Amino acid sequence: MNSRRTTGGETGRPGAQDCFNISQPAFGTVAQIAPGLLWTRLPLPMKVGHTNVYLLADADGWAIIDTGYGDARSIDTWRRLLDGPLMGQRITRVIVTHAHIDHIGAAGWLCRTLGAPLHMSQVEYLTCQIDLLDPGRYGRDEYQAFLRSHGVGSEAAVSIAGLLAAYGDGLTGLPETFVSLNAGDILELGDRRLKILLGPGHSPAQLMLHCPEEGWLISADQILGGIQPLLVLPPTEPDGNPYELFLRSMDELAGDVDPDALVLPGHYLPFFGLADRIALQREHHHSRCEIMVEACCEQPRSAAELTQSLFPGPLNHRQLNHAIGEVIPYANWLVTQRRMHWLDHNADGVRRLSCARR
Numbered sequence: 001m002n003s004r005r006t007t008g009g010e011t012g013r014p015g016a017q018d019c020f021n022i023s024q025p026a027f028g029t030v031a032q033i034a035p036g037l038l039w040t041r042l043p044l045p046m047k048v049g050h051t052n053v054y055l056l057a058d059a060d061g062w063a064i065i066d067t068g069y070g071d072a073r074s075i076d077t078w079r080r081l082l083d084g085p086l087m088g089q090r091i092t093r094v095i096v097t098h099a100h101i102d103h104i105g106a107a108g109w110l111c112r113t114l115g116a117p118l119h120m121s122q123v124e125y126l127t128c129q130i131d132l133l134d135p136g137r138y139g140r141d142e143y144q145a146f147l148r149s150h151g152v153g154s155e156a157a158v159s160i161a162g163l164l165a166a167y168g169d170g171l172t173g174l175p176e177t178f179v180s181l182n183a184g185d186i187l188e189l190g191d192r193r194l195k196i197l198l199g200p201g202h203s204p205a206q207l208m209l210h211c212p213e214e215g216w217l218i219s220a221d222q223i224l225g226g227i228q229p230l231l232v233l234p235p236t237e238p239d240g241n242p243y244e245l246f247l248r249s250m251d252e253l254a255g256d257v258d259p260d261a262l263v264l265p266g267h268y269l270p271f272f273g274l275a276d277r278i279a280l281q282r283e284h285h286h287s288r289c290e291i292m293v294e295a296c297c298e299q300p301r302s303a304a305e306l307t308q309s310l311f312p313g314p315l316n317h318r319q320l321n322h323a324i325g326e327v328i329p330y331a332n333w334l335v336t337q338r339r340m341h342w343l344d345h346n347a348d349g350v351r352r353l354s355c356a357r358r
Ligand SMILES: [Zn+2]
Pocket: 100, 102, 103, 221, 266, 267
């Protein structure tokens, strides 16, 4: 693998101090990470700016891992790839890590255009099918009522629901059939045998691909370098506990994957040092929970008020929605840990978190 400088240890295995030394590919170009493992990027209209896409050599072509957003700019970038560095190459299958639009958006277009089958976890496939059947569901009154019950003002709730109602614009459909990938499956791609891992927390059953022989992990958004993956509370599960599920996924990754593995994430640069990154993520989330406990031990607070404890300063409505989506998973986890409890039935209809020590 040419993506690392080895530390000269006896085993030649990469160490945590190794650097990933391949420049990120410009849109419409690919970079080789290892023989039979390519990296490209698709542009995104969101702040993160791009989604990483990987290509793995298959028996008589290439498998695509993730598809990017489904807008015109992303499709145009795919056309440049297919007419450029991938010209004449057969695409054998499209593998999608999870149902968020920045990863699954172009899947329908790609599968139709290339005649390639879709592979993904059943939960993520069905989640996206629901989004396609009812793309405006997050914009309806129920979600606005949920936001108001957590202290978001009526005007902001209407605005957030309006933003979410446009969610389906980034999708290009899905094939009517797919190949289901399950946790523990071994996927044979060319000469490689890849282990399938599913990790909840950011998305209900996010798929990761592990190659133990070569020491790398396609981590999707479960492990990112430099930023923390968002914990996402499914709107269908307002009392869900994605943070607990995320922590269990970290335990599983720490047990299954080489701590010095090369991590190939869904955004930003690949990096070495899985164990260090897991430790940082745990510390980050733990410190956020402690900030919330401290704030609620002063006085009971709504989720909207707690966004100011975690994200001081003005938030636009999109940022407020993301912040609420981060506060509530922590809150639900702290409740299950018996460190906090919800105060319901307040006169203003707003739920507030209270420190159990009060
Ligand atoms: Zn993403």
